[in-house]
Amino acid sequence: MKELTLPLKEADLKSLHAGDAVLLSGTIYTARDCAHKRLFELLDADMPLPFDLKGAFIYYAGPCPAPAGKAVGSCGPTTSARMNSFAPRLLDLGLGGMIGKGEMSEEVRAAIARNGSVYFAAIGGAGALYGNAVKKSEVVAFADLLSEAVRRFEIEKFPLIVAIDPEGHSIYDRKN
């Protein structure tokens, strides 16, 4: 299986096709509903974001509390479609891509193709497996949001499927 380490290089991105399975390692940031709302308030106010968007990956997720000896508790993906209205602007500002679950809108697909970024699908419901693959976790913003805070994760071999590739091809395309 293809193994990739963040940040992704041009050649890495070119090699990705919708449906490919990859194991991803490196640094990612969690953000879901409320965190996105706060990030947009900062952008609208021309204030700095808690992390550099350039080439960064956002993981749509909110973990369980960390048990003793673990960086984080269970932490699988949440439904990406709820972030449809946020993703295009972040991608246009340089976001490298997203990790989540389920289809995203045509606007998101267009933004991915426009920017040559990528959307990975994690396997929904596999919270223990993903939580166990997070080796370090640190809250970097919005601690009051508890599980929804923005966290910096060091991940090791996250099992993912390329859901929308840099050319905009989607694994969710189907006719019914």
Added chain:
Amino acid sequence: MRIIRTEEIGRCADRLARKAAYTLTDSCRTALEESVKRETGAARYALETALENEAVAKREHMPVCQDTGYAVVLLELGQDVRLEGPPLREAIDAGIRRAYEPLRKSICDPLTRKNTGDNTPAYLHIDLVEGEHVRVTFLPKGFGSENMSRLFMLTPAEGREGILRAVVETVRLAGSRPCPPVVVGVGIGSTFDGCALLAKKALTREVGSHHAREDVAAIEEEALARINALGIGPQGFGGEVTALAVQCEIAPTHIAGLPVAVNIQCHCVRSAEEVL
């Protein structure tokens, strides 16, 4: 007459919530294992990962899914039971509060979105029944799937075919979002709110179990076949298994109506039950 302390019911809710978070139900695991054989490629990989995840959850003592849910507590309260102790609602919330210390707190104010911080209040429904027992059923309901649920006030003329269309259309519109393969709880009849509760109760049955009424079981089977012809597949990656089961509950309704509620449950079915 039997006296039961409300704290005992609260401790029971605590036990059930802890148990449910860390394991799939046996019937769910069996359904997933059987589904693996029907899939290939990314869809098969998704199902294999879901099963591997449960093994990791067990080994590492981590919740199966990080969405440890809205705490749905369904009580069957025998009318010959006399409750003593603190108010029942407080006792149950105290149990849920304890159980969720190591679990995710997912409950917030709907307007301010401020988290309640301890996953309370539980969703509590009580049915008064004959006898002197208390049956406690706990369902940690994830919201990725809850969000995809729908309610239809059909006309009597729409009938059986209308019910089937409503169920299949709900799953089709949900697509890849609710973590398919889903379990579909369907409430047929009763009132606007009553059919939603029937749908929720249907989700507490064993995955793949059929309703005792033949005509209802036939709807379950036909809806499942139509859903699995949609091709959405595990995680929406395309495939044969979009739903593991369709489970219907039914109750009399008004001559003017045909309420149908479709409550979607992800492939991570966790529930637990105890009789006190």
